[in-house]
Amino acid sequence: MxxxxxxxxxxxxxxxxxxxxxxxxxxxxxxxxxxxxxxxxxxxxxxxxxxxxxxxxxxxxxxxxxxxxxxxxxxxxxxxxxxxxxxxxxxxxxxxxxxxxxxxxxxxxxxxxxxxxxxxxxxxxxxxxxxxxxxxYTMALADDRVIVGMAGRHVWVWNLNNMSAVEQRRESSVKFQTRCIRAMPDAQGYVLASIEGRVAVDYLDPSESSQKRKFAFKCHRSKENGRDVIYPVNAVAFHPTFGTFATGGCDGLVNVWDGVNRKRVYQFHEYPTSIASLSFNHDGSLLAIAASYTYEEGDKPHPPDAIFIRRITEENVKPKPRS
The missing domain is CATH 2.130.10.10 (YVTN repeat-like/Quinoprotein amine dehydrogenase)
Structure with a gap:
């Protein structure tokens, strides 16, 4: 395709x-x-x-x-x-x-x-x-709430119905700088991407049972000459229908994940340079992919900046049944 x-x-x-x-x-x-x-x-x-x-x-x-x-x-x-x-x-x-x-x-x-x-x-x-x-560094709107990701791994949750005090003070579930936060379509939680090739899935309900569901996983990593190479994860975008989410990294790859079953659904072909930003359209039939060098390796020759529009099929984004 x-x-x-x-x-x-x-x-x-x-x-x-x-x-x-x-x-x-x-x-x-x-x-x-x-x-x-x-x-x-x-x-x-x-x-x-x-x-x-x-x-x-x-x-x-x-x-x-x-x-x-x-x-x-x-x-x-x-x-x-x-x-x-x-x-x-x-x-x-x-x-x-x-x-x-x-x-x-x-x-x-x-x-x-x-x-x-x-x-x-x-x-x-x-x-x-x-x-x-x-x-x-990053913000996401989850119905009544604004999730704010900051330097120092701070994540604060504000409720637009009552801004007299912050509703939740959190810390990122991963140890390195936050790059992107995006809210789940049902506004129950969010996904946080970090510079260290790791993504966290978190839930807003502070109850113990809900917090037990949160997890983090490694992604956008590869083995090169026998050593692990870790790429920053710059972008997250949720599919509006299926609730799966895409991540884009400095490896030039876009992966689609099923956060409920904790598995990868699909990986697109490699793009010419870092993935800087992602956005699904309103019905999830298109994905905008910004292939744009993010200077993670300093100033060096790089491919020209480009925006690709990918037509999405169910195979790309639909959760696979549990085996």
Whole structure:
């Protein structure tokens, strides 16, 4: 099976790819100081939104409005019908993560300034600023909850229905730096990926019985010349129907995992360079794969940055029956 490569890719590292929650529009944030909007069905670049510095994350509200942010410390609002953008507000350091909650009427930003902020979707005013113990590296929305992954292996869980105090203070189940957290489609838990070729499956219910279900496993590792080579796991994406999840690593591989039965479902062919970001579309029929060198081995010649769209079959993502 072949992948489709998107036209007019970013000219520098890809930091995030995100599908619309309702269509096959795709946002791509990049170190080339742009966020690009693609129509994947027609393989066309619709708009390019410019920033003054690299863009680290982006999020759809719907098919008319989206948000992006990055090193310029500013939250930008994109009009996806006109291609125009405006600045909503800012943090004192780079903004690493953006999430939109239509249910709670807010945009959530997480920053290297060790805060998260909530912005009202109608007034676009900051309606809350909340201190975190360290730099925010990754965030995930799980219905009413925001899961914040930080430096120092901190994982804090906030409840958008009551932001007066943090709901849970956790520590990563793996020993090394957190790269990515993504919430399960049923909002019962999350998957955390780390730089040390390891992934943790965690549950939000603090009860002992629920916490017994959590586990971590090794992945994106290989044997080369008789020694173990460990690759950072940069990306996680859940399939919306089957609840399996894909991981992307610096080995250029995408694996699909069944977290319930604790086994790998599928491995795609090797991509030209590191997998920087992954996103399934709304019905799980497509997977956007950002093949983009993440400088884990320093500055060196590398393949050009590319976005591949893979058409997904049930064989790729459906859990296999227990043998």
């Amino acid at each position: 072949t992948d489709t490569e998107l036209v007019s890719p970013p000219q520098d590292g890809i930091s995030s790819v995100v599908f619309s929650p309702t269509s096959n529009l795709l946002l791509v944030a990049s170190w080339d100081k742009t966020c690009r909007l693609y129509d994947v069905d027609s393989n066309t670049l619709k708009f390019t939104f410019s920033h003054d510095a690299p863009v680290l994350d982006c999020a759809f509200l719907d098919d008319t409005t989206a948000f992006g942010a990055g090193i310029d410390k500013q939250l930008h609002k994109y009009d996806l019908t006109t291609g125009k953008s405006s600045v909503v507000g800012s943090h004192s350091e780079a903004i690493k993560c953006v999430e939109c909650s239509i249910k709670h009427g807010v945009v959530i930003t997480g920053s290297w300034d060790k805060t998260i902020k909530l912005w009202n979707l109608e007034s676009l005013e900051c309606v809350g600023e909340y201190a975190q113990p360290d730099k925010v």
